[in-house]
Amino acid sequence: MKLCIIFPPLPFGWTPVAPPSLEYLAALTRRADPDIEIELISASADPDAIDRLECDLAAISILTPTAVGGYRIAEKLRARGIKVVFGNMHASAMPEEAKAHGDAVVIGEAESVWPQVLKDFRSGRLQPFYYGQQIELDDLPTPLYGLLKGKRKHQFRIVNTSRGCPFNCTFCSVKKFWGPRIRLRPIEHVVRDVAAIPGKMYINGDENIWWTGKADRAIDLFRELRGSGKRWMGFGSLGPVLSPVGPRLLKAARESGLLSVWVGWESISDEGLREFGAQGKIGGDRERAVKTLRDHGIDVSLFYMLGSRHDSLDDFRRSIEIADRLGVSMHPSLAVPYPGTKLREEYEPYLYRDLDWEYYNGAYALFEHPDPAMTPEIREELFFETSLELLSLRRVLWHMKNVPLRSFPHAHILSLMSQIPVRHGMKIAYEKWKAERQLVAQKRNGQ
Numbered sequence: 001m002k003l004c005i006i007f008p009p010l011p012f013g014w015t016p017v018a019p020p021s022l023e024y025l026a027a028l029t030r031r032a033d034p035d036i037e038i039e040l041i042s043a044s045a046d047p048d049a050i051d052r053l054e055c056d057l058a059a060i061s062i063l064t065p066t067a068v069g070g071y072r073i074a075e076k077l078r079a080r081g082i083k084v085v086f087g088n089m090h091a092s093a094m095p096e097e098a099k100a101h102g103d104a105v106v107i108g109e110a111e112s113v114w115p116q117v118l119k120d121f122r123s124g125r126l127q128p129f130y131y132g133q134q135i136e137l138d139d140l141p142t143p144l145y146g147l148l149k150g151k152r153k154h155q156f157r158i159v160n161t162s163r164g165c166p167f168n169c170t171f172c173s174v175k176k177f178w179g180p181r182i183r184l185r186p187i188e189h190v191v192r193d194v195a196a197i198p199g200k201m202y203i204n205g206d207e208n209i210w211w212t213g214k215a216d217r218a219i220d221l222f223r224e225l226r227g228s229g230k231r232w233m234g235f236g237s238l239g240p241v242l243s244p245v246g247p248r249l250l251k252a253a254r255e256s257g258l259l260s261v262w263v264g265w266e267s268i269s270d271e272g273l274r275e276f277g278a279q280g281k282i283g284g285d286r287e288r289a290v291k292t293l294r295d296h297g298i299d300v301s302l303f304y305m306l307g308s309r310h311d312s313l314d315d316f317r318r319s320i321e322i323a324d325r326l327g328v329s330m331h332p333s334l335a336v337p338y339p340g341t342k343l344r345e346e347y348e349p350y351l352y353r354d355l356d357w358e359y360y361n362g363a364y365a366l367f368e369h370p371d372p373a374m375t376p377e378i379r380e381e382l383f384f385e386t387s388l389e390l391l392s393l394r395r396v397l398w399h400m401k402n403v404p405l406r407s408f409p410h411a412h413i414l415s416l417m418s419q420i421p422v423r424h425g426m427k428i429a430y431e432k433w434k435a436e437r438q439l440v441a442q443k444r445n446g447q
Helices: 020-032 064-079 089-093 095-099 114-122 174-178 187-196 215-224 246-255 270-276 286-295 314-326 342-350 376-390 393-402 410-444
Strands: 002-007 037-042 057-061 083-087 104-107 129-131 201-204 231-235 258-266 299-306 329-334
Touching (some): 057 064, 089 095, 089 104, 089 174, 095 104, 104 114, 187 215, 246 286, 258 270, 258 286, 286 299, 286 314, 299 376, 299 410, 329 376, 376 410, 393 410
Parallel strands (some): 002 037, 002 057, 057 083, 231 258, 299 329
């Protein structure tokens, strides 16, 4: 039996980050049935792989922006007699939809049900739905690094040390997927997985590398990673940075090899933070927290949304001012009401319903705005103007110059390696948007 694990193409081209579901699901498969032959395909890195693959079962991991591409791949494979099982966040949020395009759907976390999926397939009794449980994380296998091939090489791997999120941000589906309780992996298992990663840099893929109330565990983890010889980046909230334990936390993180923190800035305005329910994650003085991170030699990139129903035209301009004032890179997206989120429930009456999931990629206006001046076309134009300005070569180089010197040269190289692919992808998105403007306008009008 041969299994092919597939991550569909990303909306705007290849990125240097390996999709973590590929190598991790391969490890779960190897543990469950060592006799299964496994092939991994990242469609963005190897676009022609789907046409030449041969397998008995295909597992396709879909997020909302990649769902349509995943369904198209499934259609091709099923026409050749290959069975398809879907999983990941979009399949879990929209299981009936996913089932209409495949033979089975894994809803939720895969660990508790994946061996049964493989057993049922072998016996010819594949079930339509499998319901994964939120288990403890004390026995997760090390991803099978080395199996992922392709025309383009992924330089970065993702390591996860926890699951769950206690925050109630309306735009996020993580809490519904992983649960509200923070589940932590044993530190020695994280150290083991980091040691197995090829290369000298990796990404901590946790929702938060230093959860409020669990700073001691984070410090213990960082201390154990000091001997890895590898440097890393991760997603971190700003709340713990200014807490009493903040100095110890940042010192330990820096000594463990942390170069850059990606921060969810979420909204330009404080009103927007309240509307999104994100104040608890952000903390009380987010600009001072960013400056504190930089004072500890840690670079910062801010991710945030524009064009929500409580945003104004002025927020687009203000985001560039914040980037200049704080000396950080900033990466906006247009607000996306993902399925399964509270934001989608709130925006349900205002959605443009004829826009498929492929437009849920952060570059399109997906709902009506109460301000007549904030037409969907204006929001999209301002989004691309803002993004392309923030990612201009002048600003990319200026930001690299402003990366803390204590992290030279690794953080400076990392800044360039992470921003250049995003810049390239944004240019692709912009050209696609210009080519599709009329078509998208017709869809919004129900034509």
